[in-house]
Amino acid sequence: DIQMTQSPSSVSASVGDRVTITCRASQDIGNYLAWYQQRPGKAPKLLIYAASSLQSGVPSRFSGSGSGTDFTLTINSLQPEDFATYFCQQANSFPLTFGPGTKVDIK
Amino acid sequence: EVQLLESGGGLVQPGGSLRLSCAASGLAFNTYAMSWVRQTPGKGLEWVSAISANGGGTYYADSVKGRFTISRDNSKNTLYLQMNNLRAEDTAVYCCAKDRHSGSWNKWFDPWGRGTLVTVSS
Numbered sequence: 001d002i003q004m005t006q007s008p009s010s011v012s013a014s015v016g017d018r019v020t021i022t023c024r025a026s027q028d029i030g031n032y033l034a035w036y037q038q039r040p041g042k043a044p045k046l047l048i049y050a051a052s053s054l055q056s057g058v059p060s061r062f063s064g065s066g067s068g069t070d071f072t073l074t075i076n077s078l079q080p081e082d083f084a085t086y087f088c089q090q091a092n093s094f095p096l097t098f099g100p101g102t103k104v105d106i107k
Numbered sequence: 108e109v110q111l112l113e114s115g116g117g118l119v120q121p122g123g124s125l126r127l128s129c130a131a132s133g134l135a136f137n138t139y140a141m142s143w144v145r146q147t148p149g150k151g152l153e154w155v156s157a158i159s160a161n162g163g164g165t166y167y168a169d170s171v172k173g174r175f176t177i178s179r180d181n182s183k184n185t186l187y188l189q190m191n192n193l194r195a196e197d198t199a200v201y202c203c204a205k206d207r208h209s210g211s212w213n214k215w216f217d218p219w220g221r222g223t224l225v226t227v228s229s
Contacts, residue, residue, distance in 0.1 A: 001169075032214070034215035034216075036216075042221075043218065043219035043221050043222065044152070044202075044219050045218070045219075046207060046215060046216060046217035049207060049213075049215040049217075050215075087151070087152055089152075089154075089216075091213065091214035091215050094166040094214075095154055095167075095168045095169065096154040096214055098152040098154070100151050101152075
């Protein structure tokens with residue numbers, strides 16, 4: 001199985017900050033990576049797919065990059081609604097696997 | 108707007124069975140692969156099973172293989188998960204999720220349902 005790791009596990013930031021979250025796969029997954037945002041009590045929401053494609057309706061302050069084993073989610077100019085937990089997911093092969101999540105909270 | 112609504116969760120004893128349903132609306136259901144994903148505070152997000160648009164292809168996590176069966180009824184726009192021989196470690200919120208693109212597998216999920224809670228305990 002492909003193992004996914006994320007760092008940091010949590011980050012404290014202020015409105016307007018730039019936040020970068022890293023996701024690493026245990027083997028080459030090409031660009032088969034997605035990023036999700038989950039607010040408390042809500043279902044996960046797709047932000048980025050194919051490593052860098054922005055899902056329709058997602059603000060352009062979110063961006064994704066990377067390929068192979070190392071990927072990054074960047075949030076530019078953090079907004080109050082962005083305080084949430086972010087997960088990466090590999091879509092290269094079954095079984096699909098998720099990272100453990102990164103919680104972005106208010107400094 | 109696409110909506111996914113899960114039902115069928117509840118409290119069940121170890122070794123028992125449950126059947127989860129996911130009713131889909133606002134989409135051409137028979138053109139999308141679907142998955143079940145579960146979430147626990149301790150283990151995070153765990154993909155459970157997936158089924159192709161026509162139901163001909165299915166995949167399972169090793170942790171549920173041989174105990175869970177995914178199926179769909181495209182005439183009813185409904186996805187199912189039959190869960191047998193349940194264990195305490197199956198306790199989780201179970202969400203159904205739709206593949207983002209129709210047609211062949213793409214395996215990233217949009218949207219997700221809110222989920223139904225399954226508790227396995229004596």
